[in-house]
Amino acid sequence: MRVSKCIGVILVLMFVVSGFQPLPAVAQEAYKIGAVFSVSGRGAFLGEPEKKTAEMLAEQLNKQGGINGHPVKLIIYDDESDATKCNLAVKKLINKDKVPVIIGPTLSGTTLAIVRVAEKARIPLLSCAASYKIVTPVEKRHWIFKVTGSDRHVVSKLYRYMQSKSIKKVGIMTVSTGFGASGREELLRLAPKFGITIVADERYGPKDTDLTVQLTKIKASGAQAIVNWSVGPTQILAVKNWYDLGMKIPLFQSHGFGSKKNLVLAGPAAEGVMLALAKVNVGPLLPNSDPQKKVIMAYKEAYEKKYGEPISSFGGHAWDAFNIVVQAMKKTGPDPAKIRDCIENTKGFVGQHGIFNFSPQDHNGLSEKDLVMVVVKNGDWALLK
Amino acid sequence: MENTAQLVQYILTGITIGAIYALVGLGYNIIYNVTEVINFAQGEFVVLGGLVMVFMTNTLHLSLPVGFFLSVGIVTILGALMDKLTIQPIKNATVLTLIIITIAVSIIFKGLAMLIWGRDPYTLPAFSKAPPFTLFHAIIQPQALWVLGITTVVVILLSLFFRYTMVGKAMLACADSPEASRLMGIPVQRMVLISFVLSAAIGAVAGIVITPISLMEYDRGALLGLKGFGASILGGLGSFSGAVIAGLILGLIESLCAGYVSSGYKDAVALIVLLLVLFIKPSGFFAGKRASLKKF
Numbered sequence: 266m267r268v269s270k271c272i273g274v275i276l277v278l279m280f281v282v283s284g285f286q287p288l289p290a291v292a293q294e295a296y297k298i299g300a301v302f303s304v305s306g307r308g309a310f311l312g313e314p315e316k317k318t319a320e321m322l323a324e325q326l327n328k329q330g331g332i333n334g335h336p337v338k339l340i341i342y343d344d345e346s347d348a349t350k351c352n353l354a355v356k357k358l359i360n361k362d363k364v365p366v367i368i369g370p371t372l373s374g375t376t377l378a379i380v381r382v383a384e385k386a387r388i389p390l391l392s393c394a395a396s397y398k399i400v401t402p403v404e405k406r407h408w409i410f411k412v413t414g415s416d417r418h419v420v421s422k423l424y425r426y427m428q429s430k431s432i433k434k435v436g437i438m439t440v441s442t443g444f445g446a447s448g449r450e451e452l453l454r455l456a457p458k459f460g461i462t463i464v465a466d467e468r469y470g471p472k473d474t475d476l477t478v479q480l481t482k483i484k485a486s487g488a489q490a491i492v493n494w495s496v497g498p499t500q501i502l503a504v505k506n507w508y509d510l511g512m513k514i515p516l517f518q519s520h521g522f523g524s525k526k527n528l529v530l531a532g533p534a535a536e537g538v539m540l541a542l543a544k545v546n547v548g549p550l551l552p553n554s555d556p557q558k559k560v561i562m563a564y565k566e567a568y569e570k571k572y573g574e575p576i577s578s579f580g581g582h583a584w585d586a587f588n589i590v591v592q593a594m595k596k597t598g599p600d601p602a603k604i605r606d607c608i609e610n611t612k613g614f615v616g617q618h619g620i621f622n623f624s625p626q627d628h629n630g631l632s633e634k635d636l637v638m639v640v641v642k643n644g645d646w647a648l649l650k
Numbered sequence: 651m652e653n654t655a656q657l658v659q660y661i662l663t664g665i666t667i668g669a670i671y672a673l674v675g676l677g678y679n680i681i682y683n684v685t686e687v688i689n690f691a692q693g694e695f696v697v698l699g700g701l702v703m704v705f706m707t708n709t710l711h712l713s714l715p716v717g718f719f720l721s722v723g724i725v726t727i728l729g730a731l732m733d734k735l736t737i738q739p740i741k742n743a744t745v746l747t748l749i750i751i752t753i754a755v756s757i758i759f760k761g762l763a764m765l766i767w768g769r770d771p772y773t774l775p776a777f778s779k780a781p782p783f784t785l786f787h788a789i790i791q792p793q794a795l796w797v798l799g800i801t802t803v804v805v806i807l808l809s810l811f812f813r814y815t816m817v818g819k820a821m822l823a824c825a826d827s828p829e830a831s832r833l834m835g836i837p838v839q840r841m842v843l844i845s846f847v848l849s850a851a852i853g854a855v856a857g858i859v860i861t862p863i864s865l866m867e868y869d870r871g872a873l874l875g876l877k878g879f880g881a882s883i884l885g886g887l888g889s890f891s892g893a894v895i896a897g898l899i900l901g902l903i904e905s906l907c908a909g910y911v912s913s914g915y916k917d918a919v920a921l922i923v924l925l926l927v928l929f930i931k932p933s934g935f936f937a938g939k940r941a942s943l944k945k946f
Contacts (some may be wrong), residue, residue, distance in 0.1 A: 474864030498771035
């Protein structure tokens, strides 16, 4: 009787123990990831897909068991596209939430406002904004990375293509905003490297209603190609006026043109316009041999199924930042310094915007090779050979 | 040959842009004439005209004339509401107070447009399907002719209205002396209402004709308003023919400056011209004896 009782007790205990065994794994401490995006305000069109992407990825990751059994706790704040609020949000993430790593912010202005906060707190930060100033000079940006391509890469890609078509004289037209000024700087600086002379350098305001004059002037300058660098309505105007003037000179646009909405707005006028884009914009067009094709298609399917809207290159930045952090945490756990070192040594990470190769000298990790030349054909993108 | 073509192209572009400034300037003048208020929401009427038309054409798929008149109608109602809800209720307000109210209204309109249409630019199909054609080796978009034609029609109708109709004359009387007009039995408040209605209608027309050329988005109003204000100052506040001539001159200056000097400085040149006028001849260059900057 006693023996059977003992066995009974042991059985119960075993049952209890085995029943509880999975629990300690579930109860493992969550890894925190902080994020700041401009979900409202002027940067909302960038920040919203970023937030949605990050949330979707965190959910997927937790369903698959998290990072080495640790669930991920994603803490997202909206900085309302405002530098002061961004500053507060980052400080809150660092001091109150005690996150070991931060992704975002969305905008160059907000990022530059908090670079020093992250540096001082020694917390690695992966910005989703574009300005090269975020990661230069790299000695003073020990803890800061960015996952977006640079104007330099886009301009080099365009110029290299022109070089292959023996185009030597180029007319540029840029919008008088930060985006346009930064593009203009690179267009002027890199031209000699590719044996290109800038024969016309035109500027215009972001709210201008007509660009015929700028185009006429470029036409008269003997340019063999036009590069337009702007976002918003003026990049559509440039295409429409170029078409109406019946110009025989090929028109190149900045990567800002890389949204299907622009093709709808410009209509048939956009036929033949060329630009350099990140592969995330043209996922379905990529050959199956492309190493990025698989990750881009997986992201596209999951995102479009969950939210019922097309993916954007901006959401792609959040995808890259989130997954670079996750692969670093898989190796190192939630230690800020180790995460930083691991990100800096990341090589060959296949993301949405390219294959990232970080190094102590390069906190961006992308290169000109991550872009593809695209032409507008029948109202859609087509790859240029 | 190449040079003439260039010059003609600059002039044509300048005239088209100028016609738009003229239309906006006219809107300022009508309200100013009756109330001495400068309505800073004038640019927003232009934006709303364009965006409502986008809704009529692209969402409801209405035909051009139906959409045109419905859009003008809706913006006109907004103009009337603006007067009824924000200008009329303030009794004994100074002109400056009323001007500040119009700035507030412009911010409200802009916010509403952003809520409804978002931040993306929109376009409309051109009024006629004809392809661009050449004139003296320069290329003209048919829509530019629509802009010029409609501006001309609006100017003629306005002149006839103020010269030959009782209401028009009564409105001008209000401008001269609201007190005397009231004593003569002119309902001044109704005249003010009509002036807002007319301005809103003209703004809407301007917005509808330029959207196929220049696209339209929620925050276009401020700059269009500024340029139109420039036209009405340069032409002498209150003078209709002055606003039209000055609008065309501003457009030409901008276009020629962009063509021959530098496109980066064209907005600056337009503003410098405006400042010079304010320093040298604040009553404007084309105003008659009657019109002058009354309150400023």
